[in-house]
Amino acid sequence: MAGISSALLKRVAASVLTAIGLKDEDATAVADSILYANRIGIHSHGIGRLPLYARMIELGLMQPDSPMNVPIDRPNYALIDAGDGMGQIAALKALELGIPKAMEHGISVIGIKNSNNFGASGYFGQRAAERGMIALILANAAPAIAPTGGTKPLFGTNPLCAAFPGDGNECPPIVIDMALTTAARGKIRLAAKLGQSIPFGWACDENGQPTDDPVKALSGSLLPIGDYKGYLLSMMIDMLAGMITGSAFAGDVRTLSDEEGPSRSGHLFVFINPQNFISEAEYQQRVNTLVSAMKASGEEGAIHIPGAKYAQTISDNDDWIDLPEKQMQEIDDLAESLGIELRLRSKEQ
Secondary structure, three states, X not given: OEEEEHHHXXXXXXXXXXXXXXXXXXHHHHHHHHHHHHHOOOHHHOHHHHHHHHHHHHOOXXXXXXXXXXXXXXXXXXXXXXXXXXXXXXXXXXXXXXXXHHHHHOEEEXXXXXXXXXXXXXXXXXXXXXXOOEEEEEEOOOOOEOOXXXXXXXXXXXXXXXXXXXXXXXXOOEEEEEOXXXXXXHHHHHHHHHOOOOOOOOEEOOOOOXXXXXXXXXXXXXXXXXXXXXXXXXHHHHHHHHHOOOOOOOOOOOOOOOOOOOOOEEEEEEEEOHHHOOOHHHHHHHHHHHHXXXXXXXXOOOOOOOOHHHHHHHHOOOOEEEEOHHHHHHHHHHHHHOOOOOOOOOOOO
């Protein structure tokens, strides 16, 4: 691992994204979501995705400048057609449309079709919570989980995010962000890239046998959280984010690295204004009571509050991020191939 400044990471990411066709403002926005993932240590969803984005754009399977059309736009719901564009830009469009609708009408639902993986869903939940909204974010993904009793993957890791505003003082936004497999597929891809084994209990090979080989895991199936309950949750998200939005579903979503066709994944964003039910002051008091009770349930510092790691990183002004050496080399090689002088290994730290 090697440390680089967060500012440099974001500049390199934005430079690469601009070079592969994104508009400056979109490149900056996607780079910010990448920085979020790397800040909280989810390197599988951070800057390491850039080579995949570049390759899919080169093949014409991902569009860097999709217009993000809105074929359905009603007072408290809408549908965005991402047009095989960047998932992060589609997700930010959902926030742009959905939050004002929820402010006015109390609740809003935004569907997205023909999209791509949008990285860390917690980034978008964080942004919604900072604007006073409760957010539920669902996304379907390429097959990874076999239905209970089967061996062929059908449903995705299908991330689930729920975000809640903090108390405006000591309690930061609460952001729950998880894949429905024991481990996210991105972690397994990263282990395969780094030549590392994975723990038993994460996946099975194509014959349904437990494996610690990430390559065999990627050609087999990942294990859902909570046994059959995780499979059912993944099916539910496939129906809500994929089936009803008109996106690919039922095993037809392609992975980000599949060069046979566009991903066409779907997302569903639900925004709820908590002031539908209680005043802002009461909400803040009650969320503080909840967090205080959670912290008091164990020894000081022992209880993990979802979203606290990111808030602590920001409050500590922690400007350094550790990245795997191999991942840094890949990004620098990509930058060089695109004629970008800036490097992660730059002396500008």
